[in-house]
Amino acid sequence: MTDDERLSPQQLKQLFLFEALSDEQLRWLAEHGRVETRAEGTAVYQEGEPATCFYVLVEGAVALTRRVHGEEVEVSRTEQKGVYGGAIQAYLGDAVDQVYRNSLRALTPVKLWVLPADQFSTLVRTWFPMAMHLLEGLFMGMRNSQTVVGERERLLALGSLSAGLTHELNNPASAAVRATATLRDRVAGMRHKLAMIADGRLDGSQLHRLVELQEQAVKRAASAPKLTALQASDAEDEVADWLEECGLTAPWDLAPTLVAGNVTVDWLREVKQVIGPADLESAVRWLAYTIETELLMNEIDDSVTRISGLVAAAKQYSQLDRAPHQVVDVHDLLDSTLVMLAAKRPPGVRVVKEYDRSLPAIPAYPAELNQVWTNLIDNALGAMGEQGTLTVRTGRDGDHIAVSIHDTGPGIPPDVRPRIFEPFFTTKPVGEGTGLGLDISYRIVVNRHHGDIRVESQPGDTTFRVLLPLVETP
Ligand SMILES: Nc1ncnc2c1ncn2[C@@H]1O[C@H](COP(=O)(O)OP(=O)(O)OP(=O)(O)O)[C@@H](O)[C@H]1O
Ligand SMILES: [Mg+2]
Incomplete structure (x- = not known):
């Protein structure tokens, strides 16, 4: 797979990324980078794996894909010489998780110019110190504003509660x-x-x-x-x-x-x-x-x-005086959330609890899980309107706890279904939904707890099922 071929400074200068570099910089690149080839249909790198290399396409065609809610979605395919990918955030160091953010696959036999991530990082930091600051600012700013929007949503939800x-x-x-x-x-x-x-x-x-x-x-x-x-x-x-x-x-x-x-x-x-x-x-x-x-x-x-x-439920719900990460009984969390949402529930909506009380307590971020139950129950209540039955069920599924929130509302239309977990996607009128409820829930369940969230829906019968690992996953 790895040939010991190198690109000359002149060849590197042909790539748009490097066209403005000095001869000395090009020589440095020529010395540290090497050329690799990949056979048609093979992976260059995989999303989620430690990001160890920076890649530039020299020859052939590649496809970039991302996993979106369990499905591999193709983001782009190209044969443009000079496109790059891989450890492109290496220069941010410990500020971000250094893993590949997407997967790259060879569509034809390809030739790639490869630079180890640590060398790419040093290069950016020493050659472009000012650009480095700008990039860091841009990146952190974007990430912070995303978090602030999420937090704000949570506060709003808590406010109405x-x-x-x-x-x-x-x-x-x-x-x-x-x-x-x-x-x-x-x-x-x-x-x-x-x-x-x-x-x-x-x-x-x-x-x-x-x-x-x-x-x-x-x-x-x-x-x-x-x-x-x-x-x-x-x-x-x-x-x-x-x-x-x-x-x-x-x-x-x-x-x-x-x-x-x-x-x-x-x-x-x-x-x-x-x-x-x-x-x-x-x-x-x-x-x-x-x-x-x-x-x-x-x-x-x-x-x-x-x-x-009510005060005890509010305390349990907010988890204000508790450690953020603890071993908890999900039933306590579900009960306190139901109490908090009681005022939002019309008299015509019945609540049925089907709890498996034999389930063990699990390691979790309880305040965040409460946010998940709140979002799912809020959606269920919103879907049902004045009449219906909300069923909250718990059970065991292999080495996971399963919590399902079931409603008898009209269901999620098939054309809406693929988009519901997208941030800001909502079918509610302007001013009523932010479309963040499921996005936040997904991030809490999947990213924070390494669990899964699934949905099954037909008219009169919608279930959101949250799976949480019984034991901590590293
Ligand atoms: N139980 C459900 N029944 C029918 N449709 C649902 C259900 N849950 C979610 N949806 C659909 O998914 C969309 C996105 O849900 P999400 O919770 O992310 O945002 P929202 O409820 O519209 O707004 P927000 O939660 O921010 O107030 C909803 O607008 C709705 O169309
Ligand atoms: Mg919602």
Whole structure:
């Protein structure tokens, strides 16, 4: 494969890349470069392999290809003498991964002039110091602006999520505030009632019995079954009718609270027996207060629990106080993402989780994976609109974990399908989609985690499947 043929300084000067070099520089090149030949159909170099050589085409025809989402795509073919390829970024040194960015294949028997990458790098750095700075600036600038755009997208996504979260937090928070205000009012009412009961004809043992009944009421309230609207109104009728028979004023105010606290007519009969008919009204109102405060405290408890749940999910989602790379359970990530996206989900969209809980934790960048789930779920929700089912499934696939996000939306049309992973490709109206969601997801899954992301789609049935290695790949 390697002949020891060299090109003379005069021959090198014919190549457009070298036409402006001095005789001394040409002599240096002639000395350090050599000519190689390749047979028709063979590879000159392969994408992803360490970039060790800089190539210039001297004779023959070549094709340049790139792998795009698993497919080899031909970028160009040429027989123009002097075109170059290979380690063209050698002069950037450690600033970039020194691997071939594409593959070069010989279409005919070819002759190439080859210079080792380290010598090419030295040459550019010492012969063209100023151009070198300009190139570095251009390259780094482009790379930074790409990252900034990506980061910005992520921030925007997080921004709209935090708006959703604020909304989600607001409901339980205002419920808790309302319940606390009512509770304060009811507790004041109870203090007042206590004085009235003490003033009355209740002797010590009756009062003792009343406190016991109160304890019972608390227990009944805690185990109150959930009634349908119809069942509740039937029960309220029954209780109110009985209280009315016993001569209570305005029993209709009391009935809903008593029923919510699981109070039945049978139990009220017991109360009447213990307290006696004369004090029944005071006693029942006192018990109603007890039940109401109990229910209010439950409500506060629920609201506050919901708030801490949301805060925990937000923390899990953002991973703000965690190491960027950790061993994680993907289910925790999926759950927190679903909580964060809950506000974006219309009531007509059902979520089904089919988790394989036996899956082991995997090494990953959790905040970035959350970004992937967010993008995929956001797309699925966007595709389905008001109605549909979102299924989040996990399972094992050989030495990978598979996470699939499935939606019942209209699917991805075949002509759109090859382009969805391209940056800035979107079918959404201007201002709605940036077209970066899948591009970012692809980079996170494939480049960061050495996994894979695949899609299968037909109308009513679209699945994005993310594969993540169980163990770290070097
Ligand atoms: N689940 C899906 N169902 C149907 N089409 C989809 C689905 N997911 C992605 N697509 C298509 O792929 C395109 C690109 O998706 P991508 O997430 O990259 O960008 P976007 O959703 O349009 O915008 P962004 O995510 O930046 O808001 C979408 O515009 C849409 O046409
Ligand atoms: Mg999207």
